[in-house]
Amino acid sequence: QQPVQSPQAVILREGEDAVINCSSSKALYSVHWYRQKHGEAPVFLMILLKGGEQKGHEKISASFNEKKQQSSLYLTASQLSYSGTYFCGTERSSNTGKLIFGQGTTLQVKP
Amino acid sequence: NAGVTQTPKFQVLKTGQSMTLQCAQDMNHNSMYWYRQDPGMGLRLIYYSASEGTTDKGEVPNGYNVSRLNKREFSLRLESAAPSQTSVYFCASSEPANTEAFFGQGTRLTVV
Numbered sequence: 737q738q739p740v741q742s743p744q745a746v747i748l749r750e751g752e753d754a755v756i757n758c759s760s761s762k763a764l765y766s767v768h769w770y771r772q773k774h775g776e777a778p779v780f781l782m783i784l785l786k787g788g789e790q791k792g793h794e795k796i797s798a799s800f801n802e803k804k805q806q807s808s809l810y811l812t813a814s815q816l817s818y819s820g821t822y823f824c825g826t827e828r829s830s831n832t833g834k835l836i837f838g839q840g841t842t843l844q845v846k847p
Numbered sequence: 848n849a850g851v852t853q854t855p856k857f858q859v860l861k862t863g864q865s866m867t868l869q870c871a872q873d874m875n876h877n878s879m880y881w882y883r884q885d886p887g888m889g890l891r892l893i894y895y896s897a898s899e900g901t902t903d904k905g906e907v908p909n910g911y912n913v914s915r916l917n918k919r920e921f922s923l924r925l926e927s928a929a930p931s932q933t934s935v936y937f938c939a940s941s942e943p944a945n946t947e948a949f950f951g952q953g954t955r956l957t958v959v
Contacts, residue, residue, distance in 0.1 A: 777950035833878045837889040
């Protein structure tokens with residue numbers, strides 16, 4: 737079942753912060769975050785694993801609440817380059833790589 | 848280092864025609880995936896392959912077949928294209944499976 741992302745879209749000014757949420761009704765092993773710019777391929781941002789381990793980039797943070805099956809992506813001091821569509825992908829079993837993606841959150845950062 | 852390469856980049860098919868989308872990766876990854884992306888739907892997994900010689904269905908496998916020819920190549924075949932298969936198709940690979948996936952640039956397919 738597809739995870740639900742919120743909000744669907746957000747507009748920011750440079751320097752502002754944003755939080756993107758991803759919620760699943762199923763028990764999860766991991767949550768993956770990707771960013772996609774218009775006309776391009778998705779690019780990896782972060783993985784959060786059951787048990788608290790995180791793998792990702794330095795300038796982006798995220799959390800994973802295993803009890804609630806929810807993840808949040810935190811974008812602080814946003815830059816113009818942060819614009820794009822953010823997708824969470826959820827994995828129910830370990831080591832399968834089978835991701836079910838949310839519908840996406842479109843982020844637009846304005847000068 | 849090319850990463851994941853998909854061919855073709857664009858294709859227009861008539862209803863009922865068949866075609867094969869090609870994908871190759873040069874990162875020695877075991878896991879490979881085919882996704883389709885429709886507006887407002889995010890990415891949906893069609894098929895995946897955990898290793899050479901193995902394939903498994905994803906969320907939306909109907910109307911598609913796949914072949915994992917060797918460790919590098921994973922092809923997606925549409926036997927009889929339908930307008931509902933109009934989409935952007937992405938191939939991806941990862942190693943191990945539950946780590947960063949690398950995506951190809953996509954194939955934009957239109958079925959008329």
